[in-house]
Amino acid sequence: MNRLLAGTCWVAMTVLMLAGTAHAFDTVVLDPGHGAHDRGAAIGYVYEKHLALDTARRVEQLLKKEGLNVIMSRSRDVFIPLQDRSALGNSKHNAIFVSIHYNYNRGGSGAGAETYYHFSSSYMLAAYIQAYLVQRTSMTNRGVKSAGFHVIRATTKNPAVLVECGFVSNSSERARMLTGEFRAKIAEGIAQGIIAFRKSK
Numbered sequence: 001m002n003r004l005l006a007g008t009c010w011v012a013m014t015v016l017m018l019a020g021t022a023h024a025f026d027t028v029v030l031d032p033g034h035g036a037h038d039r040g041a042a043i044g045y046v047y048e049k050h051l052a053l054d055t056a057r058r059v060e061q062l063l064k065k066e067g068l069n070v071i072m073s074r075s076r077d078v079f080i081p082l083q084d085r086s087a088l089g090n091s092k093h094n095a096i097f098v099s100i101h102y103n104y105n106r107g108g109s110g111a112g113a114e115t116y117y118h119f120s121s122s123y124m125l126a127a128y129i130q131a132y133l134v135q136r137t138s139m140t141n142r143g144v145k146s147a148g149f150h151v152i153r154a155t156t157k158n159p160a161v162l163v164e165c166g167f168v169s170n171s172s173e174r175a176r177m178l179t180g181e182f183r184a185k186i187a188e189g190i191a192q193g194i195i196a197f198r199k200s201k
């Protein structure tokens with residue numbers, strides 16, 4: 001076997017191995033951040049908890065149209081402890097977990113979208129969502145990042161990511177995210193990323 005052929009075989013074997021461990025999911029757990037007294041990022045009357053819930057509901061509708069089961073950690077303005085959110089993320093078989101947030105930084109200079117994962121097995125899901133979210137919204141691409149946020153660290157049974165859909169603290173991003181049209185684009189980007197990730201398996 002020549003070198004080139006050996007290389008080709010190695011690639012084919014790797015692809016087969018990855019395919020063998022593919023995570024075929026039919027359920028998406030959507031986790032709108034915060035709720036009730038926990039407003040999340042807030043500037044004036046603009047609260048992250050409202051933006052996250054509205055965006056998650058839009059993603060829910062888009063994914064249901066694709067025939068996926070969708071479970072929401074909250075569908076109303078209620079407080080859900082972080083442990084309950086990750087417990088929900090672990091309780092479903094053949095599922096992925098997607099937490100939806102909006103960002104904040106002091107001074108208001110932060111801009112753009114970023115997607116977090118904790119375990120490397122969740123990296124590809126984060127990469128797909130980030131790519132489609134940025135493509136759909138033309139927001140600044142802050143990239144895919146690793147972090148230890150509770151919901152993505154304690155959700156161990158399924159791929160789990162946390163999406164930050166732009167900065168509430170940035171006046172121009174805030175103005176855009178206050179429109180349903182822009183939140184629809186954000187939701188489309190997230191849903192398209194999830195669907196593309198699923199088809200990639």
Ligand SMILES: [Zn+2]
Pocket residue numbers: 033034040041048101102
């Ligand atoms: Zn948040």
